[in-house]
Every structure is written in C-alpha cells, then in structure tokens.
Amino acid sequence: MVFSWIRKKAADDQEKLKKGDELVIPNQFVCPISLDLMKDPVSLSSGITYDRDSIESWLDGGNFTCPVTNQVLRSFDQIPNHSLRKMIQDWGVANRSYGVDRIPTPKVPVSGIQVSELLFILEDSVESLNGRRCLELVQKVKKWGGESERNRLCVVANGAITVFSAAFDAFARDDSFETNANLLEEMLSNMNWMFPLSQLHSLDHHHTEAAQARLGSRDSLRCLVWLLKCGDLSAKKDSMIALKELVSSDQKHAEALAAIEEASEVLFRLVKDPVCPAITRSSLMVIFHLVSSPSSSTSMAIRSELVKMGLVSLLLELTVDSERSTSEAALGVFDMLCDCEEGKEEAYRNALTFPVLVKKILRVSELATQFSVSAIWKLGRHEKEREKVNIFLAEALQVGIFQKLVLLLQLGCGSVTKEKATELLKTMNPCRPELECVDSVDFKNLKRSF
Structure with a gap:
C-alpha cells in the first residue's frame, strides 16, 4: 500500500x-x-x-x-x-x-555459485558420457552468455573453458562424430566467446595449459577437422576459431594439427572454394602456422604437399584483388612456401609472381610489404638455378622493383626487411639501366612510416 x-x-x-x-x-x-x-x-x-x-x-x-x-x-x-x-x-x-524508451525487466545476473554448480554437474555427466544431459547444461550456459556480457565474464572467471575443453575431448574420442555432432557444435559455440586463452587473466596458468592440452589432443583435432569438412557454416566458423586459437598459442599444436589426416587438404579446399571471407582468412592464418617452422620436418612435408595441390598459384590469384587482412595472410603463406624448392619452382613458373609481389610493396600494409620483399629475396637466392634467378630479377626490374625498394628504404622499414631490400638492390643494380620500367602511379600519396 x-x-x-x-x-x-x-x-x-x-x-x-x-x-x-x-x-x-x-x-x-x-x-x-x-x-x-x-x-x-x-x-x-x-x-x-x-x-x-x-x-x-x-x-x-x-x-x-x-x-x-x-x-x-x-x-x-x-x-x-x-x-x-x-x-x-x-x-x-x-x-x-x-521519447522515453520502454524499459524491459532486467534478467538477474548469474552468480559464481550457480556457474560452479552447473560446471560440477557437467563434469559428472561427462564422466558417464551422458550426452543428453551434457547438451542441456551446455545450452543453459549458452543462454546465460547470451543474456549479458557480465554473465559471460562470470562463466569464464569460474573456469568454464577448462571444463568445456575436457568435455569436448571426451566426446570427440568416439569415431562416430555424427552421433555427438550437435553437442560438439554447441560446446564449440560456447568456447568461441571464451577465447583467447592467453587473455583469461582470471584463470591461473595451470588451467590455461589444461584447456589447451584438452582442445589440442589428437581426438579433439580430428573432430575439429571433421567439423571443418562436414559441418554447417556455423560449425565451420567455430571450428576455425578454435584451431586458430590453438596454433597461434603454441607451435606444438600446429605440428599436431599437421599430422592429422586430411587437415592440410581440408584447409586448402576452404581457400580454393571459399565459404565466406572470414573462413578463408582464418584458413590462411592456420596454414601459415602449419608451415612457419623452418626446422620442422612436419612443416616441410606440409609445404611440399600444399605446393603440389596448387597453393602457390591460388595464393597469387587471391592476392591480386583481396582486402588487407586476407592479402597479408596470403602473402605470409606464400613467403613460407618459398622456403622449399618445390615452392620456388612453382613461383618461377607463374607469370603473376613478380607483378603481384612488386605491386603489393608499399600498397597494402607494412606487414604485406615485409612478406613481399622476403619472398622476392628468397626467390633471388636460388644458387642452383642461376639462369632462372636472372630471368626472375629481369622481370622484377621491368615491373619497377628497383624504385620500389629505394623508396621503401627512404620511407623506413624494419631492420630485416631493410637488409633484404639492400641486398636485392646490390644484386640488381648492374642490370638496371637496360631493363627497369617505372609505373609512377605506385608512388602517389606515400607517407613515411616513422
């Protein structure tokens, strides 16, 4: 009253x-x-x-x-x-x-006790492999997370990523992924907003490593690759996010993924037959981590395999007309493929190699410039094929590389890129008067990087 x-x-x-x-x-x-x-x-x-x-x-x-x-x-x-x-x-x-907006009745935020109790029940259900009960609990966490950012922070702070990754690993051990596909996809969807693991300051180092170990197990990786191959668009996106998180956190996960059957082929297909720009870009980033270890025999094998599939030509075509982040990722992978003999041979054979690499210098970003110069430098150091190298350098001069490199040094760049650019200039200088050709439009509106 x-x-x-x-x-x-x-x-x-x-x-x-x-x-x-x-x-x-x-x-x-x-x-x-x-x-x-x-x-x-x-x-x-x-x-x-x-x-x-x-x-x-x-x-x-x-x-x-x-x-x-x-x-x-x-x-x-x-x-x-x-x-x-x-x-x-x-x-x-x-x-x-x-003009007063309607004020909806707010939902009561979830508490740490509620989250802890649910995770305890989820762990118990995982031990008995009770898929139906696990799905109910996972969907409840998804509902909490969809209500507010505060709920998400509370779920993460109470160690949900550790429990979810363990649950994913447990249900991924069965070869019949289709049986648990719905549950696995729901768990991945939840873990999507719990990443990146490196920024989960509320968890101690032990819990973060445990989550990575579970999600990076052979069974989990096989399941993620299967979802990339057979899942719907949402499942593909969530699987790619998980893979990208793993391989970027530790190179050992990249090597473990490279050892999974069909992994490189599935990633190649996602680049060749685009599903959506985000998946294409993420696929390139995962491939970059797979091939970025120069001393790993697994990485070397993956490079050769991808080159045989036709990735070198595909990367050049993709780089011609793509947005910045995709172009950077494609150039990064191309640079890594130039570390192997097969990659260099394919690059020499493709007429797009020199025009594309030279064109991207000072055109996309500092990172794209770094990858382009590095790839050109590697292709210019093939001692066993001096004739091919000379032809390559001549073609590079004809599309204006000498002026691009001089301008790059004037504008400023990283020390490693500077050393490679300087070495290339010295190598090409004797042939410059007869062969160079400059496209002045490339040098418009350029600013110093410092």
Missing part, C-alpha cells in the same frame, strides 16, 4: 516535472554515478540505490566504499530494488510521447 501511494504521488507530480517540451527525470530515478535514468536499480548495504552497470564498474575498479556515503561496504551484494524498478517502468510508459 505504501508503494501504491508512492506511485500515485509520482504520477501526480508528472505535470510538474514537464517544462515546455522537456521532460525532467525524477531525482529518485537517477543513478547517483551515471546521472542517467536507472534501468536495473540495485541497493547496497549502505542503503543507497544505483544502476547495476554503474555500481559494478565502480566496484570492479577496486573501490570498497559507497560512492554517495563514502562508508566502507560491509557486503558487495547488490539487492534488486524491484519496487523502484517498477515505478521507473510505469513512469517510462506514461511518458512514451516524450
């Missing part, structure tokens, strides 16, 4: 709060921190009410006092003020004509 009287009084005062066409928000509806209309009012142990987002930001910043009273809080519990929230909603409905 008291609350009804308060609501009636607030309604009676509405006309007093309107000044011309402006609507003044009642003071009791305003958050003391943000000074905005509260959408989810909560009360602290000090008795003062704040908007939940504002007070959480205050407490997350390491503050232990009530912002209004400055007294030390006995408890950090935030009690929803349902009566005030209902008054604010009623006031908003009554003033819709003044």
Whole structure:
C-alpha cells in the first residue's frame, strides 16, 4: 500500500516535472554515478540505490566504499530494488510521447555459485558420457552468455573453458562424430566467446595449459577437422576459431594439427572454394602456422604437399584483388612456401609472381610489404638455378622493383626487411639501366612510416 501511494504521488507530480517540451527525470530515478535514468536499480548495504552497470564498474575498479556515503561496504551484494524498478517502468510508459524508451525487466545476473554448480554437474555427466544431459547444461550456459556480457565474464572467471575443453575431448574420442555432432557444435559455440586463452587473466596458468592440452589432443583435432569438412557454416566458423586459437598459442599444436589426416587438404579446399571471407582468412592464418617452422620436418612435408595441390598459384590469384587482412595472410603463406624448392619452382613458373609481389610493396600494409620483399629475396637466392634467378630479377626490374625498394628504404622499414631490400638492390643494380620500367602511379600519396 505504501508503494501504491508512492506511485500515485509520482504520477501526480508528472505535470510538474514537464517544462515546455522537456521532460525532467525524477531525482529518485537517477543513478547517483551515471546521472542517467536507472534501468536495473540495485541497493547496497549502505542503503543507497544505483544502476547495476554503474555500481559494478565502480566496484570492479577496486573501490570498497559507497560512492554517495563514502562508508566502507560491509557486503558487495547488490539487492534488486524491484519496487523502484517498477515505478521507473510505469513512469517510462506514461511518458512514451516524450521519447522515453520502454524499459524491459532486467534478467538477474548469474552468480559464481550457480556457474560452479552447473560446471560440477557437467563434469559428472561427462564422466558417464551422458550426452543428453551434457547438451542441456551446455545450452543453459549458452543462454546465460547470451543474456549479458557480465554473465559471460562470470562463466569464464569460474573456469568454464577448462571444463568445456575436457568435455569436448571426451566426446570427440568416439569415431562416430555424427552421433555427438550437435553437442560438439554447441560446446564449440560456447568456447568461441571464451577465447583467447592467453587473455583469461582470471584463470591461473595451470588451467590455461589444461584447456589447451584438452582442445589440442589428437581426438579433439580430428573432430575439429571433421567439423571443418562436414559441418554447417556455423560449425565451420567455430571450428576455425578454435584451431586458430590453438596454433597461434603454441607451435606444438600446429605440428599436431599437421599430422592429422586430411587437415592440410581440408584447409586448402576452404581457400580454393571459399565459404565466406572470414573462413578463408582464418584458413590462411592456420596454414601459415602449419608451415612457419623452418626446422620442422612436419612443416616441410606440409609445404611440399600444399605446393603440389596448387597453393602457390591460388595464393597469387587471391592476392591480386583481396582486402588487407586476407592479402597479408596470403602473402605470409606464400613467403613460407618459398622456403622449399618445390615452392620456388612453382613461383618461377607463374607469370603473376613478380607483378603481384612488386605491386603489393608499399600498397597494402607494412606487414604485406615485409612478406613481399622476403619472398622476392628468397626467390633471388636460388644458387642452383642461376639462369632462372636472372630471368626472375629481369622481370622484377621491368615491373619497377628497383624504385620500389629505394623508396621503401627512404620511407623506413624494419631492420630485416631493410637488409633484404639492400641486398636485392646490390644484386640488381648492374642490370638496371637496360631493363627497369617505372609505373609512377605506385608512388602517389606515400607517407613515411616513422
């Protein structure tokens, strides 16, 4: 009854709060921190009410006092003020004509205890391989994560990635992936927003390594490759995110993936027959990690295999007209393939090699320039095939590489790129007068990088 009287009084005062066409928000509806209309009012142990987002930001910043009273809080519990929230909603409905948006009833955030209890039950269900029960629990976590960023942070902070990766590994051990496909896809979808593992500061190093080990196991990798091959678009995206996270965190995961049957072929197909730009770009990045270890016999074998599939020509065609990140990834892989003899031979045979590499210098980004110069430098050091190298250098001069490299040194670049560019200039200088040709449009609107 008291609350009804308060609501009636607030309604009676509405006309007093309107000044011309402006609507003044009642003071009791305003958050003391943000000074905005509260959408989810909560009360602290000090008795003062704040908007939940504002007070959480205050407490997350390491503050232990009530912002209004400055007294030390006995408890950090935030009690929803349902009566005030209902008054604010009623006031908003009554003033819709003044542009006040409808304020939905907020969902109560999930607590750490709720998350811990669910994860405990999930671990127990995984031990008994109860797929149906696991799916229910995983979908509940997905629902929590979809409600708010706060819920996601709470789920991550309570070690969900460790439990989920262990569950994924357990159900990936069965060769009949189709039986558990729905559960595996749901777990990957959840883990998608728990990455990257390297930034999970709320977890200790042991938990992060455990999650990587489970997700990087042979069974898990085989399942991820299967989902890339047979899954729908969503499953392909989530699988690629997981693979990219693994191979970028530790080279040993890249080598483990390279040893999985069909892995390189599946990745090649995703580049050759694009499903979507994001998957193409991610596939190139995963391939880059697979071939980026110069001392690994597995990486060398993968390079040869990819070259035989036709990846060198595919990369050049892809680089001709692609957006920045895809172009960088394609050039990075091309540079790595130039470390093997088969890759160099394919590059020499392709008429696009020199025009594309030279064109991308100073055109895309500093990283693309670095990869392009590195690839040209590698192709110019094939001592066993001096005749091919001379033809290559002559073609490079004809498309304006000498001026590009001189300009690159003037504008500034990294020390390694600088050394390679200087060496190339010295090698090509004797042949320059008869062969070079300059396309001046390449040098317009260039700025120093420092």
